[in-house]
Each structure stands twice: as C-alpha cells, then as structure tokens.
Amino acid sequence: MSQVSTIDWQIATVRSIHVESPRVKLFTLELPAETPFRAGQHFDVRLTASDGYQAQRSYSVSSSPEPAPNPTSIEFAVELIADGEVSSYFHEAVEVGDQIEIRGPIGGHFTWSPIAAKPVMMIAGGSGIAPIMSMIRHRSNADVIKKTPMLLMFSARTEADMLFAAELESIAVNDPDFHLIVALTRSEEVASGNRPFRHLRRIDGPMIESALSNLATHPSRSYICGGSSFVEAMANHLLDLGIPNNSIRTERFGP
Amino acid sequence: MINNKFFGRKRAEPARPIPPGQYLEDGFPVLSAGPTQRVDKATWNFSIEIGDDTVGTWTWDALNALPQTDLHTDLHCVTKWSKQDTDWRGVTIDALLADAGVQPPAGFVMASSDGGYTTNVPSADVIDGKGLLVHTYDGEPLEAEHGGPVRLLIPHLYLWKSAKWIRSLKFMDKDEPGFWERYGYHMYGDPWREQRYTND
Ligand SMILES: Cc1cc2nc3c(=O)[nH]c(=O)nc-3n(C[C@H](O)[C@H](O)[C@H](O)COP(=O)(O)OP(=O)(O)OC[C@H]3O[C@@H](n4cnc5c(N)ncnc54)[C@H](O)[C@@H]3O)c2cc1C
Numbered sequence: 001m002s003q004v005s006t007i008d009w010q011i012a013t014v015r016s017i018h019v020e021s022p023r024v025k026l027f028t029l030e031l032p033a034e035t036p037f038r039a040g041q042h043f044d045v046r047l048t049a050s051d052g053y054q055a056q057r058s059y060s061v062s063s064s065p066e067p068a069p070n071p072t073s074i075e076f077a078v079e080l081i082a083d084g085e086v087s088s089y090f091h092e093a094v095e096v097g098d099q100i101e102i103r104g105p106i107g108g109h110f111t112w113s114p115i116a117a118k119p120v121m122m123i124a125g126g127s128g129i130a131p132i133m134s135m136i137r138h139r140s141n142a143d144v145i146k147k148t149p150m151l152l153m154f155s156a157r158t159e160a161d162m163l164f165a166a167e168l169e170s171i172a173v174n175d176p177d178f179h180l181i182v183a184l185t186r187s188e189e190v191a192s193g194n195r196p197f198r199h200l201r202r203i204d205g206p207m208i209e210s211a212l213s214n215l216a217t218h219p220s221r222s223y224i225c226g227g228s229s230f231v232e233a234m235a236n237h238l239l240d241l242g243i244p245n246n247s248i249r250t251e252r253f254g255p
Numbered sequence: 256m257i258n259n260k261f262f263g264r265k266r267a268e269p270a271r272p273i274p275p276g277q278y279l280e281d282g283f284p285v286l287s288a289g290p291t292q293r294v295d296k297a298t299w300n301f302s303i304e305i306g307d308d309t310v311g312t313w314t315w316d317a318l319n320a321l322p323q324t325d326l327h328t329d330l331h332c333v334t335k336w337s338k339q340d341t342d343w344r345g346v347t348i349d350a351l352l353a354d355a356g357v358q359p360p361a362g363f364v365m366a367s368s369d370g371g372y373t374t375n376v377p378s379a380d381v382i383d384g385k386g387l388l389v390h391t392y393d394g395e396p397l398e399a400e401h402g403g404p405v406r407l408l409i410p411h412l413y414l415w416k417s418a419k420w421i422r423s424l425k426f427m428d429k430d431e432p433g434f435w436e437r438y439g440y441h442m443y444g445d446p447w448r449e450q451r452y453t454n455d
Binding site: 006007011044046047048049050051053054055056057058083085089093094098099100101106107108109110228232235236238239245246248249250252254255 | 256257258259260261262263264275276278280282284285286287288289290291292293334335370371400434435437438439451452453454455
C-alpha cells in the first residue's frame with residue numbers, strides 16, 4: 001500500500017457511547033468525510049488541554065470497513081486502564097456530541113481482506129478483539145459464495161468481560177465456517193444456557209492445538225492482538241506448534 | 256482544537272524534554288509486527304553489504320571481539336511512548352566499517368532482520384557514532400523480545416528504525432522504503448519533528 005498524501009488531523013464527533021463491558025465502552029465517531037480503511041487498521045487520537053498540553057494514543061477500529069463504498073463513521077472499543085490518561089478521558093469525560101481530533105487510517109500489516117480464501121486463525125485477548133472484530137464483520141459482509149474459514153480464540157476475564165459476545169455467538173451459531181472458542185481466565189463457572197464451548201483457563205498450547213482441528217488445514221495466517229505479554233505468549237505457542245513465523249501477525253496494545 | 260474536559264494527567268517532569276506527542280514510560284513496552292524471533296547466537300552472523308558486494312561478515316564472537324561502546328540515551332517509539340536514561344553496550348557501525356577496511360559510503364542503508372523485517376535510513380544516520388549494533392541492555396544480555404541477541408540502535412530516530420534481530424546492513428545509492436515505510440510510515444522518522452507518517 002502506498003500513501004502518498006499526508007494523514008491529516010480531522011475533527012470527529014462522538015455519535016454514540018455504549019457500555020459494552022465493565023471496563024470497555026464503545027464509541028461511534030462520525031468522520032467529516034468518507035474515509036476508506038482496511039479491517040485491522042487504527043487511528044491516532046490527539047487530546048489538547050487548554051494550556052496546550054497534548055496526549056496522543058492509538059485506537060483500532062472495531063467496525064467494518066463497509067457500508068460501501070466508504071464508511072463515514074468508525075467504532076472504537078476503549079478499555080479503561082487504571083490511571084490511564086487517555087482511556088480515562090474517554091470513559092469519564094467524553095459525552096455524545098463531543099468533538100475529538102483523530103487521524104488515520106494507520107497501519108497496514110495487521111489487516112485482513114476476505115479475498116483471502118484460505119483458513120485464518122484469530123487470537124484475541126480482552127480489548128485486543130477490536131481490530132479482529134473489524135475483520136470478522138468485514139468477513140460477514142463480504143459478498144462471496146463461500147466465506148473464509150475462520151477460527152477465533154477469545155480470552156476474557158469473565159463472561160461479562162467478553163466483548164461483542166452476542167454478535168460473535170450469533171455468527172458462530174449461524175455460520176458453519178466460523179469457529180469460536182472462548183477462554184475465561186477469572187471465572188469459576190460457565191454461565192448457564194446454550195453457549196458455545198468455554199474453557200476456564202488461559203489459552204495454552206493444547207487448547208490451541210485442539211481448536212485448530214476445526215480448520216481443514218493449518219491457518220494460512222494467524223492474527224494475534226492484545227496486551228504485549230498475551231501476544232508474546234500466544235505467538236510462542238503458535239511457533240511451538242510448528243506454525244510458520246512469517247504467517248503470524250501481531251498487534252500489541254500495551255505493556 | 257482544545258478538549259475542555261481534558262487536563263492531562265499530573266506527571267513527573269521529564270528529566271529532559273520529550274518529543275511532541277510522546278509520553279514518558281517507565282517500563283519497556285514491546286512492539287513488533289510478528290512473533291519474537293528465536294535467534295541462535297551459535298549460528299548468528301551479521302554482514303555489511305555495499306551495493307551487491309558483501310564487505311564483511313561477523314559472528315557473535317567476532318562482534319564481541321571488536322571495540323565495545325557504551326551508550327546512555329533516550330528512546331522514542333512511534334506508538335507514543337518515550338523512555339529516558341537507557342544504557343546500552345555494543346559496537347558502532349563505524350567500528351564495523353573500519354574492521355571491514357571500507358570508508359563509510361554515502362547514500363542510504365537498508366537494515367534487514369531475521370523474520371524478514373527491514374527498515375531504511377540515510378547512511379549519515381548510522382555513522383559518526385550515531386548507529387550501533389547492541390547486545391547488552393542495562394548490563395544484561397539483550398532479551399529476545401527487545402531484539403536480542405543483537406539489534407540495531409539508532410536512538411535519535413523513532414525506534415522502528417532500530418531493527419531488532421539484525422542480520423545485515425546494505426548500503427545503497429538510492430533510498431528505498433522498508434517494512435513500515437511501505438505501509439505509510441515516514442522515510443526518515445525524526446521524533447523531534449514528529450515524522451510519524453509519510454509526509455509528516
Ligand atoms: C496500534 C495500537 C492500537 C491500539 N488499539 C486499542 C484499542 O482498540 N482499544 C484500547 O483500549 N487500546 C488500544 N491501544 C492502546 C491505547 O493506545 C493506549 O495505550 C491505552 O488506551 C492506554 O492509554 P492511557 O492514556 O489510558 O494510559 P497511559 O496513561 O498511557 O498508561 C497508564 C499506565 O497503564 C499502563 N498501560 C498502558 N496501556 C495498558 C494496557 N493496554 N494494559 C495494561 N496497562 C497499560 C502504562 O504502562 C502506564 O503505566 C492500542 C495501541 C496501539 C499501539
């Protein structure tokens with residue numbers, strides 16, 4: 001991809017705020033113009049205090065690159081970080097109608113397009129689902145005869161912390177080529193009801209190995225996103241399972 | 256544009272100014288486009304190419320036999336964190352070129368790493384003590400997730416220019432984009448001019 005022009009700062013308007021989990025809010029931002037992006041890309045946010053002090057952070061887009069031809073709004077899934085300068089501003093100060101400076105889209109390696117037909121594996125930890133959700137929604141919207149087989153392994157603290165749970169489960173139930181494995185790391189028991197299989201432990205090598213049996217072949221590509229130590233651990237599991245280094249793409253959100 | 260409800264967190268004054276848009280980080284975050292590479296020191300080597308000619312190749316032992324340089328410096332990552340007062344030990348690119356018996360070429364350099372990562376910088380930015388191959392961080396062997404056993408360090412540019420798991424430097428007449436540069440990141444990457452993305 002070549003971006004020849006400057007990526008300018010734009011003023012986006014907060015159109016809706018949704019409490020998605022105890023620690024994550026979804027923000028829909030309306031952009032001043034149609035802005036094509038690729039599933040997996042992020043935007044930079046810049047906050048400016050009245051004394052001129054500025055803070056910038058990156059947030060992945062969790063919404064789909066559709067509706068075609070180009071979206072005029074994007075969704076962020078912002079996790080509240082204790083003492084976090086920018087995430088706490090989003091959680092505690094931002095209201096519908098507020099304006100926020102953003103620029104993007106940025107990044108091109110951690111992206112996926114449904115044109116790729118070979119099976120893919122996604123591993124998400126917590127808010128690391130954000131860019132992967134964009135890919136999953138992009139896949140759902142794709143106008144193709146057979147959708148790319150996709151395996152999502154999603155690690156969350158508890159049932160309540162699992163972002164986009166209803167949407168993901170509905171895809172898993174209705175689409176035979178979408179496989180969802182959930183690992184709850186701080187949950188004693190699985191919530192009742194007819195839910196896809198949950199593990200009550202961290203994602204480990206054996207769990208990945210058995211999850212991979214859902215795919216006809218080894219994934220042609222694997223995407224891992226979350227906190228740095230989560231990504232590091234998952235990438236090492238994949239390497240240990242013989243998944244080629246150059247088929248693994250990572251996005252690390254924080255320490 | 257001012258965000259009325261934003262005041263910025265009260266934070267310790269940095270020892271020295273930090274570049275625009277950056278914040279101070281005490282930890283040492285890891286940012287890589289893929290898995291941490293598993294590099295074996297026993298088979299690792301590093302080479303310098305000028306155009307199509309390889310002018311020198313060094314093993315781990317050969318690198319350690321060259322004059323060692325200590326560097327105390329600040330780091331700036333394009334993902335917005337900066338870290339002050341880091342300590343490194345390694346070998347300057349000048350020392351490697353001298354060992355190979357060649358003059359520092361003009362033009363540009365492409366750094367290449369295990370795993371296929373590449374990044375480009377002007378030659379002038381790796382010579383005169385500005386660029387090092389480092390193997391020791393804070394007195395300890397450089398950890399794999401931070402680029403060990405050996406990474407490039409060009410601390411005056413954003414950290415993506417300091418290629419982890421470095422394997423070669425190729426001097427070339429014309430500038431070419433490396434891995435992130437092809438995805439729209441800046442060809443030069445000066446944090447003080449906030450050159451994050453193409454044409455910043
Ligand atoms: C490419 C990219 C995409 C990203 N996408 C998202 C996204 O979609 N959603 C999202 O919520 N975040 C995302 N992040 C992380 C985001 O940019 C911020 O780093 C995060 O919101 C914390 O910023 P803060 O100002 O609130 O905290 P800071 O004031 O920067 O940090 C406060 C303290 O918390 C620690 N900390 C920072 N981040 C984390 C973390 N993730 N987990 C635990 N501790 C942390 C810091 O080391 C520091 O000690 C992304 C980061 C990158 C690089």
